[in-house]
Amino acid sequence: MKIVHFDQVALEPVHAEGAEGTMIRWLIAQKDGAPNFALRMFEVEPQGHTPFHVHDWEHEVFVLSGTGVLQTERGDLPFAANDAIYVDPGMSHAFKNTGTELMKFLCIIPHEQPVQKKTLNPFADESANNC
DSSP, X not given: OXXXXXXXXXXXXXOSTTOEEEEEEEEEOGGGTOSSEEEEEXXXXXXXXXXXXXXXXXXXXXXXXXXXXXXXXXXXXXXXXXXXXXXXXXXXXXXXXXXXXXXXXXXXXXXXXXXXXXXXXTTTTTSOOOO
């Protein structure tokens, strides 16, 4: 279990090629004992952006503040604070801050190597019951 205020988690630069003005906080990760998913908070300066990239897993995003566009091969899709965004696996994308204030968003991704559990549900004799 972990409870932490976001500003107690290190704010690190995103060094990926193509990223500009983008920082990340790994709020919950495998090092915290999370077996399947990581929760990250991105902070993107005005006119900054994440790299344009593609991967095999989806993104689930919630925008905390600011305005921007989801850049895709199909064009730019605008978003703002309190929007939820789903990015399909295999979709090339980047998040760009188009506003004048810091853009913050939460992003959930699966771990590349999830921890293998012995049971899915200890109350259902190793079978999930969808609860």
